[in-house]
Amino acid sequence: MTTFDPxxxxxxxxxxxxxxxxxxxxxxxxxxxxxxxxxxxxxLMSGWNNEVQAALFNPHTLAPTFKASEIxxxxxxxxxYDITRAPQVDLAKWRLELGGLIGDKRAWRIDxxxxxxxxxxxxxxxxxxxxxxxxxWSGVPLRHFLRAVGADTRARYVAFKCADxxxxxxxxxxxxxxxxxxxxxxLGAPLTAPFGAPVRLRVPTKLGFKNPKSxxxxxxxxxxxxxxxxxxxxxxxxxx
Amino acid sequence: MNSIVMAPALRxxxxxxxxxxxxxxxxxxxxxxxxxxxxxITLIGSGWQIYNAxxxxxxxxxxxxxxxxxxxxxxxxxxxxxxxxxLNGLGYLLWGFASGHFRHKLWPVSPRAxxxxxxxxxxxxxxxxxGVYNAVQRLLYLGVIALGILAVLSGLAVWKPVQLWPxxxxxGGFFPSRVVHFTAMAGIVLFLAVHILLVALVPRVLPPMITxxxxxxxxxxx
Numbered sequence: 001m002t003t004f005d006p007x008x009x010x011x012x013x014x015x016x017x018x019x020x021x022x023x024x025x026x027x028x029x030x031x032x033x034x035x036x037x038x039x040x041x042x043x044l045m046s047g048w049n050n051e052v053q054a055a056l057f058n059p060h061t062l063a064p065t066f067k068a069s070e071i072x073x074x075x076x077x078x079x080x081y082d083i084t085r086a087p088q089v090d091l092a093k094w095r096l097e098l099g100g101l102i103g104d105k106r107a108w109r110i111d112x113x114x115x116x117x118x119x120x121x122x123x124x125x126x127x128x129x130x131x132x133x134x135x136x137w138s139g140v141p142l143r144h145f146l147r148a149v150g151a152d153t154r155a156r157y158v159a160f161k162c163a164d165x166x167x168x169x170x171x172x173x174x175x176x177x178x179x180x181x182x183x184x185x186x187l188g189a190p191l192t193a194p195f196g197a198p199v200r201l202r203v204p205t206k207l208g209f210k211n212p213k214s215x216x217x218x219x220x221x222x223x224x225x226x227x228x229x230x231x232x233x234x235x236x237x238x239x240x
Numbered sequence: 241m242n243s244i245v246m247a248p249a250l251r252x253x254x255x256x257x258x259x260x261x262x263x264x265x266x267x268x269x270x271x272x273x274x275x276x277x278x279x280x281i282t283l284i285g286s287g288w289q290i291y292n293a294x295x296x297x298x299x300x301x302x303x304x305x306x307x308x309x310x311x312x313x314x315x316x317x318x319x320x321x322x323x324x325x326x327l328n329g330l331g332y333l334l335w336g337f338a339s340g341h342f343r344h345k346l347w348p349v350s351p352r353a354x355x356x357x358x359x360x361x362x363x364x365x366x367x368x369x370x371g372v373y374n375a376v377q378r379l380l381y382l383g384v385i386a387l388g389i390l391a392v393l394s395g396l397a398v399w400k401p402v403q404l405w406p407x408x409x410x411x412g413g414f415f416p417s418r419v420v421h422f423t424a425m426a427g428i429v430l431f432l433a434v435h436i437l438l439v440a441l442v443p444r445v446l447p448p449m450i451t452x453x454x455x456x457x458x459x460x461x462x
Contacts (some may be wrong), residue, residue: 029313042313045320056403063402124414126401129311130294132414205402233312235319240402 029233046235053237054171058135062239063179063204066122072133077194078208079164080228086193087163087214094198100219103150110198113184116140116148120161121179123204125211126240128229137202139183143176151220159225160201163214168227170203170210171237172220179204182215207238263452264371268335270449275328280428282307282321287425289314296418324394329388349378357444368442371455391424 077083095107096139116163120138146153159169174180183202184191191197198214203210211228219225230236265273285307292300293311308314336342353375360366361376373381393407397417401408411417439446449452 029316032310042316042320045323046316048323049319053400056400058403061403061405064405126414127294127317130290130418229312233310233314233316239402 037214049235050237053239057173057239059173059177063123066134070134071136076133083194088193089163091198097217100221101152101155102220113140117203120147125208127208136187137183138185139181142180142182145182155220156222159219159221160212160215162212163215163216166212166228168212169225174203174205177205205240210238262447263453264455265452272328273334279321279325282317286317287313345373346378346382349375354379387424387427394421
């Protein structure tokens, strides 16, 4: 083609203008079913940032711990719903369901979890929004629990499903970190509904939304399952 | 042979053999300048949106000035644009040292020269010399480079207070890192305001940052 058709040029110009417009207006992860160019670019970069954070993650680096006097009081509630709508779990009926690459998939009762050796930590929870609180949690180190149930710790992910429909997943390296615990107690007493009763995950090496509350099921898997907020655009690794 | 006597003649000879006049801003500088502008604007706009999610001063930034419709998008833009800023900034520092740009254009800068040029500028008696940065400009450019480095380091400290704990400790912890990061941003925004104001006052400095422009040949003025 030797001649440059003005109509073609006009079309090209419009396409470029449209592209620029989508970059400007569609930069909001607002329509998950129809990701635009900007969304795809941001997903790509977020995937790259997952890789960088995994490379940066040192399994021996501990999150800072604090004195009891530094604990934030009153504790701060946070969820994607109002505190009055926190899920009420019936402890008598509750079981921790296990799935995926786990040798012994029998469900666990709360008293069975309490019979396991417990560890306590006073650590800081940093929210993706930028605020932070210091709290005291205690429970079963996840790495001990994973070994106790015969989980394949060479698998890539540990995924969690919660009573309120929330779900998330973490990398195996973070799951095996010494400070990652299945917390049963908060501030010296069993977890209450707003703070994740009966069991929540506590990962002080990750942002707050990677600490799912009121866990109903746990799966060890090589399949990437993402998460409630991650699907909407938060970075999946979200390490701290 | 007396090389000291010969040197000016050689230089004149070299000048005649290279008729192409020197540009004001060489092309690597122009490319990096505009890539940096893109990165900085994206980082500031998205950073304001991130700040708005948990402000620590009694104000938030107006929505129209932010990038990313909600926090998730703002963080995604911020952590995408930072790669452009860091790679481009690293390229700029390497190029600046290797090409002699820093040595010849930004150095030296003495307090006396800054005082002299600043007082001249306030009385509107500081002429714009093409291709030469006055002492105030040198101080501002060196200052904004330092602020850029501070913003990156404090940003890394906010991003990874656990894994990059020495950096977090250096700034005094997680929240102080946020404050330092915010302060560095404020300094950069202040620089941008002055930078853009000066371009508005002397608009002829803008085209050379796009085309390169050219330095006046001293021989033409004889």
